[in-house]
Amino acid sequence: MVKVEFLGPIGKKPIEIEAKTLKEVAEILNKDEETKKWLAECAVAVNDKLVSSLDVELRDGDRVSLLPPVCGG
Amino acid sequence: MVKVEFLGPIGKKPIEIEAKTLKEVAEILNKDEETKKWLAECAVAVNDKLVSSLDVELRDGDRVSLLPPVCGG
Amino acid sequence: MSLEFLEIYEGPLDVDLIFSRWRKWGEDKNYGAFITFVGTVREEDSIEGLSFDLYEPILTDWFAGWSQRASKEGAVVRMAHSFGDVPLHRSSYMAAVFSPKRAVALRIIEEFVEDFKANAPIWKYDIKKGKRVYASDRSHKIEGAGILDIERGSR
């Protein structure tokens, strides 16, 4: 199982899903209408490291975080 | 009479000279060996306004100030 | 790089206290130039304040990267940021650069603050009628955003 966290204003509780790669996570998230609208906006981290491609293998217990547009300061 | 002030590190007391233009002031200051060595380095103000040319007429009581290289901060 | 140089507080910053502490530290370390940036909540658009979420693990990484970058030029960066609510005219963000000489510090403060605005994982909300409203119009996609959007990506 992989944990998916939705940070900041997405305002959605974490979910646990079965996925072997980040691409599979993307496929699953695209099926949820509420989540889908955020996907074009969000950066993605795996275990707190930002990633730039979907070609990332995931292991049991990995955490995937979605980071929507930021505005600190 | 025109007053000539030597600011900062020049360390010379003000002098009073007869001069009708800034050019005449320059001619007089060039005769003094001690002062002369500063002239290439100094900016010049007449009555506390910086000037960029010697074509400045002077009146009785005007003040000419020599400003050597600066380093604030 | 010292992680103590990234400070996170609930609610508004005590700007004077943080400034004074940073100043003393910089004097002891013999830095000649000390620049601070303070971001304060402006009264505008009838907001009652701002509120912030931040994600500490990635913020820490982002900050660690900047510490390294600054140290290569003999400089040090420090930062403080709020989470939760910050009222009008109070401050939510402080950044500082220390360096032996001014030119490096003046350059780094600008780059640091701009990159902070673009990439630090912090989310801003206006407080209006007691409620948090995500400041989406002022927010910026983090570099590399959008990879999960496979439908749009494959169009």
Add this chain to the structure above:
Amino acid sequence: MSLEFLEIYEGPLDVDLIFSRWRKWGEDKNYGAFITFVGTVREEDSIEGLSFDLYEPILTDWFAGWSQRASKEGAVVRMAHSFGDVPLHRSSYMAAVFSPKRAVALRIIEEFVEDFKANAPIWKYDIKKGKRVYASDRSHKIEGAGILDIERGSR
């Protein structure tokens, strides 16, 4: 432009006090960005401190020009400087920019400090063995310097 925004002190600046006063002023005026630059005497070249002369009438004019320039962009500049002796690790110079938003403030602080270094009528001396030694190697000719040097000029 307010001439009260140029502050001149004998001896080292009370940095925390000046900072706190400026900060409060900026909060009351609803500025969102407040940047300060602090210049501190470094221990180097076995100096015992620095000493400064300044020429207030022309410094005031120079500062007034900057105030006008900043106000055209909705910003305010403030400054404090010492004359006389300033010991090691104490500060002789503070500059600040206030503006509604950060980008203007970040740009102006750099331009202001650089122009200050190049043109403000202030002279710096190292204090070595209790004596003032003019810091000629670190000093810059003011723009337009040299017009009195008619012999060299006519070569």
